[in-house]
Amino acid sequence: MRLYTAPEHRAFVENDPDLAGRSYAVIAPTSRWPGKRWPADRFAQVIQWMLDGGGGGPAIDRVAIVGTNSERADIQPILDFAKSNPRILDRVGATSIGQLMALIESSAFILANDSAAIHMAVGFNRPGIALYGPTLTHEDGPYTGHHPGQPITVLQHLKPGEVVSPKDHARAEALMQRITAEEIKNALRSIALSAR
Numbered sequence: 001m002r003l004y005t006a007p008e009h010r011a012f013v014e015n016d017p018d019l020a021g022r023s024y025a026v027i028a029p030t031s032r033w034p035g036k037r038w039p040a041d042r043f044a045q046v047i048q049w050m051l052d053g054g055g056g057g058p059a060i061d062r063v064a065i066v067g068t069n070s071e072r073a074d075i076q077p078i079l080d081f082a083k084s085n086p087r088i089l090d091r092v093g094a095t096s097i098g099q100l101m102a103l104i105e106s107s108a109f110i111l112a113n114d115s116a117a118i119h120m121a122v123g124f125n126r127p128g129i130a131l132y133g134p135t136l137t138h139e140d141g142p143y144t145g146h147h148p149g150q151p152i153t154v155l156q157h158l159k160p161g162e163v164v165s166p167k168d169h170a171r172a173e174a175l176m177q178r179i180t181a182e183e184i185k186n187a188l189r190s191i192a193l194s195a196r
Contacts, residue, residue, distance in 0.1 A: 002123060002125075003101060003105075003120060003123030003124055005098060005101050005102045005105055006098055008098075009096070009098035009099050009101060009102040010102050010105070010106075012095075012098075012099045012102055012103075013099075013102045013103055013105075013106050018062060018089050019062060019064065019089070019103075019106070022061040022062050023058070023059060023060045023061050023062075023108045024060055024061060024062035024063065024064055024089075024106075024107055024108060025050060025058070025060050025062075025063050025064070025107060025108055025109055025110065025111065026063075026064050026066055026103055026104050026107045026109075026110045026111075026112075026117065026121075027043060027047060027063055027064070027065050027066070027078075027110075027111050027112070028066050028067060028110065028111070028112035028113060028115050028117035028118070029043045029065065029067065029075045029078055029112075029113060030067035030068065030071035030074055030075055030092075030113065030115065031071075031113045031114060031115050032071070033166040033167075033169075033172070034074075034169045034172070034173060035133055035134055035164075035166045035167075035168065035169045035171070035172020035173050035175070035176065036113050036114045036115070036132075036133055036134070036135070036166055036172065036176070037074060037113055037173070037176060038113055038131045038176050038179060039176070039177065040074070040075050040076070040077040040078045041077050042180075042181050043075070043078050043111075044077055044078050044081040045181050046111070046181050046184050046185065046188075047063050047078070047081070047088060048081075049181075049185060050063065050188070051063065051085065051087055051088070054185075054188060054189075054192075055185065055189070056189040056192060056193075057185060057188035057189050057191070057192050058108050058109055058188060058191055058192045059192075060108050061087065062087050062088075062089055063087065063088045063089065064089045064091050064103055064107070065078060065079070065082060065088065065089065065090055065091060065092055066091050066092060066095060066100055066103065066117060067092045067093070068092070068093055069092065069093030070093075071092065072092055072093065075092070079092065091103070100117065100120070101120055101124075104117060104120045104121055104124055104126060105124045105126070107126055108127075109126060109127040109128055109129070109188070109191055110126055110127075110128035110129070111128065111129045111131075111184065111188075112128065112129070112130060112131065113130075113131050113132075113176075114130065114131065114132050114133070114135050118130040118152065121152060122152060125151065126151070127151035127152070127191045127194070128151065128152045128153070129152070129153045129155060129184055129187045129188070129191075130152055130153070130154045130155070131155055131156075131176065131179055131184075132154055132155065132156035133156070133164070133166075133172050133173070133175035133176040134158075134164040134165060134166045134168070134171075134172040134175055135156075135166070151191070151194065153187045153190065153191075155179050155183055155184065155187065156175075156179075157175060157178035157179060158175065
């Protein structure tokens, strides 16, 4: 699968003074299903770690937070944190689908919950980390197994035989809680190593 962006959508990134010519990460912390959301405070912790130099992770200048306007309340701790650091760009509800695709296409990497953004990263062959809870990734996950060398790392902690519906919010959220910030940092270190 390969995605393409239109010139006007690439211009959206190229003309953005906060992003043009910079190395940046795209963070997609939202999902319409509560059981597919990694905790917002953990996203904030990882973002701070990345901007502080990332201890061996990819070197980035900016972080762009993306999602739809209707999801803002779900990630308010991240948006509040963004207000304290001009290197964290709030693009939630501020992009069309084409503009979001262009943001992902030009990014250094993407960190996302189970959402359209991670599938876009696959289509642009961008490195990324996908955070999965109840979704059966062999059926509906990013196409990591079908494309050797695909730079998407899937983090998920389903136990053998464990099946959880995304509609079972409490159990699905517990699955997302199993993913640690340290795992993400280690995955980001691997992305940095493979880029060298």
